[in-house]
Amino acid sequence: MVWILTINVYLSPLIEDLKFLWDQGVEVFDAYEKVNFNLSALLFCTINDFPAYENLSGYSVKRHNVCSICEENTSYHQLKHGRKTSYIGNQRFLKCNHPYCRLKKSFNGSYEDKVAPPPLTSEAVYNRVCKVNVAFGKIQKKNIVKNIWKKKFIFFELPYWSKCDVRHCIGVMHVKKNVYDNIIDMLLNIKGKTKDAINARKNLVKMGILLELQPQPHSKWIYLPPACHTLSKFEKLSFCDCKTINTNWLTFETDNPNQPSILSIVGMGGLGKTTLAQHVYNDLKIDYAKFDIKDWVYVFYHFHVLTVTKIILEAILIKMMIVGT
Numbered sequence: 001m002v003w004i005l006t007i008n009v010y011l012s013p014l015i016e017d018l019k020f021l022w023d024q025g026v027e028v029f030d031a032y033e034k035v036n037f038n039l040s041a042l043l044f045c046t047i048n049d050f051p052a053y054e055n056l057s058g059y060s061v062k063r064h065n066v067c068s069i070c071e072e073n074t075s076y077h078q079l080k081h082g083r084k085t086s087y088i089g090n091q092r093f094l095k096c097n098h099p100y101c102r103l104k105k106s107f108n109g110s111y112e113d114k115v116a117p118p119p120l121t122s123e124a125v126y127n128r129v130c131k132v133n134v135a136f137g138k139i140q141k142k143n144i145v146k147n148i149w150k151k152k153f154i155f156f157e158l159p160y161w162s163k164c165d166v167r168h169c170i171g172v173m174h175v176k177k178n179v180y181d182n183i184i185d186m187l188l189n190i191k192g193k194t195k196d197a198i199n200a201r202k203n204l205v206k207m208g209i210l211l212e213l214q215p216q217p218h219s220k221w222i223y224l225p226p227a228c229h230t231l232s233k234f235e236k237l238s239f240c241d242c243k244t245i246n247t248n249w250l251t252f253e254t255d256n257p258n259q260p261s262i263l264s265i266v267g268m269g270g271l272g273k274t275t276l277a278q279h280v281y282n283d284l285k286i287d288y289a290k291f292d293i294k295d296w297v298y299v300f301y302h303f304h305v306l307t308v309t310k311i312i313l314e315a316i317l318i319k320m321m322i323v324g325t
Contacts, residue, residue, distance in 0.1 A: 007055055007056075007154075008151075008153065008154040011154050011155075012154065015154055015155070015157055015158065018041070018042070018043055018158055019157070019158065019159075021039075021040055021041040021042070022040060022041070022042055022158065022159065022160065023159075025038040025039050025040040025041075026038070026039050027039070042158075042160060043155070043158060043161070044164075045164070045166055045167055045168060045169050046167070046168050046169065047169045047170075047171050048168065048169075048170070048171060049170065049171055049174040050170060050174070053068075053168055053170065054150075056153060056155070056168055057153060057167070057168050058129050058132070058149055058150050058151040058152060058153045059148060059149055059150070060148045060149070060150050063085075064076045064078075064085060065148050066087070067087075068120070069116075069117055069119050069120065070117055071148060072148070073117065074087070075087065075088055075089030075090075075092075075114075076088065077108065077207075079199075079203045079206075080202075080203065080206055081199040081200075081202040081203050081206070082199035082200070082203065086203075088107065088108045089108070089112055089114060091107065091112035092112055092114045092115060092116045093116045096115070100112075101113070104209075105209060105210065107209075108207060108209065109207060109208055109209040121165065122162055122163050122164055122165050122167070123162065123163075125162075125167075126156060126162040128149045129149050129151070129152040129153070129156065130152060130156075132147065132149055132150070132151055132152045155167070181193075182195060186229065187229060187231055187236075187239070188231070188236055188239070188240075189230075189231070189236075196224075196227060196229075198215055198222060198224065201213055201214060201215045201224055202214075202215065212225060213225050213227055265277055278296075281294065281296060293316055293319045293320065295312070295315040295316065295319055297311055297312055297315060
């Protein structure tokens with residue numbers, strides 16, 4: 001006996017409402033035009049993390065065939081040390097003349113000459129799941145026939161869902177956080193979280209790549225040669241103390257007093273750029289530095305240079321009126 005997900009049962013009321021909004025719609029009032037109109041709606045796509053993708057799409061993302069594009073042709077390598085699965089050959093999704101396709105040492109030690117399979121169309125996905133039997137409830141007899149498409153999800157009851165080419169999207173927030181956490185853990189060499197551990201070095205030796213990084217056993221300990229991303233203790237402290245570095249840069253005295261100190265903080269959304277800027281802005285060193293006036297100005301995604309300049313000048317005038325200069 002195996003347990004199956006009952007999310008189809010929980011989403012049944014939502015599907016009924018979506019069908020009603022698609023077929024008939026609801027009458028709503030437009031407060032601006034002062035008129036009533038019929039509002040129709042559809043489910044465009046879902047945004048979720050990768051584990052939830054299995055629940056919402058019906059495709060199994062466990063074990064080896066985790067790619068819903070490659071399916072049974074997913075390129076993977078079972079690592080001996082650590083019992084983890086490494087998914088290799090992703091250069092096939094690049095252009096055939098991309099330089100990464102010829103880099104052996106940086107990847108798995110071989111050239112990538114395979115061609116990426118075309119993404120499944122909406123009709124192809126529907127044909128794969130339309131014949132999958134779905135039983136509502138928590139317990140079902142184990143199916144002898146193994147299939148990477150586990151179930152026909154309830155979204156396919158919507159009349160337009162089988163015609164949508166993009167049905168599920170992986171949330172940028174989840175991908176960004178996972179990639180960022182793994183990079184930081186490896187750079188700072190956090191014990192228990194870094195990916196550059198002894199098992200990873202042993203797997204490199206087993207695969208015959210980057211042999212200069214192989215572990216060197218000694219009498220009571222094992223030495224791991226530094227990699228290109230290995231940071232010293234001072235570099236780790238400097239990496240974590242971004243606030244002090246930015247503050248010292250802004251308060252640094254130059255030979256030309258009229259030369260402004262411009263510091264740009266760039267990066268993906270959600271990394272804490274605004275928080276870092278606020279810490280630097282509120283630092284006491286900035287108050288006693290060469291700046292006569294400081295102010296915090298919000299700039300939106302769509303902005304005009306003259307509008308932003310006007311806001312900055314107005315903020316400066318208000319500050320000058322407050323201090324009486």
